[in-house]
Amino acid sequence: MRYQRAHFITRALIFVGAALLLFPAASCRRKAPPAGPGATGGDGSAAQEAPLPGKIPASAELEALRAREKELTTLLADLEAKGPPAAKTARETLMGHLGSFDGRGMYATMRELLLKGEEGYRELLEFFIACDEEHDKILILTHDSRLVYAMLRLVALYPGKTAELCDYLIRNTRDIPGSFIRREIYNFLPVFLNYHRGKYPELRQLLKEDIVFQLKKGGQYLYKVTLAMRDLQFKPPIESMLPILYNLEDSTSHGIVIAHLAGRGDAGLQALIKFVEDTGDGAHRSVGQVLRHIVDLDALGRKGLARPFLEHANPGIRQTATFYYFRHPRELADLERALGYLDSGITGAQQSLVLGSLKRKSPVIYRALLEDPARVTDEKVRARLEKAALKLKKEVGDDS
Structure with a gap:
């Protein structure tokens, strides 16, 4: 039907163009002056009428019109040979609605495609993929209120078709x-x-x-x-999440996975423990996050859960577990463990953090270290403790 309409329009254009071309020529012929009695010269030949100044001779005007007629006839023939213009694809139509923020048009076109079934779903998917390739367009489609309303209206009116599309x-x-x-x-x-x-x-x-x-x-x-x-x-299934966790090169999603597994009871906990053992990298951020969770569970009542890691053969795992161990209140019985950690070659930042934790949460251990800093073999840590001990003595003296 679209083709017949376009063909009719093309024929009409040809007819109108031809009429416009023939009208000036006929007009010129009507305006040509008739030959009068004085039109011949004394020798009986036709007298040449001199054109008025600034006026184009009639013969030249006719030649120009004929040339223009030929040019337009050729142009119209080319248009007829090419046939009617190709109809827009569904994707092009939807892109037009997107570009003009036309919610009504988007609704009408999407509705037509939605009701077509699988063929329409395919065309909608092609449109979505095209938008996805130009990220700003997918953002407009999913965030502009006029377009979002058009799609939500379809969801409300045609839930069954929406389910099929999904x-x-x-x-x-x-x-x-x-x-x-x-x-x-x-x-x-x-x-x-x-x-x-x-x-x-x-x-x-x-x-x-x-x-x-x-x-x-x-x-x-x-x-x-x-x-x-x-x-x-x-x-x-827990195993479905492990590929993400074991990808140590990209740890951006590890926190979500660890939090999920931590809430999956003993099965999730065993998966986390296995992850620590399998990786063996105590310095890795995600391993440290798991060890912190294990130590926290130990402090909350799962006694003995952290011990295998506090005494682990891998020094990196042992150091990390001990660091988190002293973030909870500890008694004097853990003094030797604190000394071992301070003498294990930790960084200056780790020294400051663990001494701060001991001072705030395990004061009995911290006072024991200040009373005898010589028990620490690491020179930097011992110097820190001696300085803190002198400061404490001075404060006590001032108070006295």
């Missing part, structure tokens, strides 16, 4: 786990499923399976994934 998007974006599309899937779909609780069980199960898949692939947008897990009340 199913299609999940299955067809697994090879681009870092795309903004998947971020929005985890942002939107759990809320949608909870609102329609009891409906779409297959979609809920698919989302859970996709969460596990996403975790095993490295956990892009892990924060959104964990929020989805919370909203779905879903606890994925």
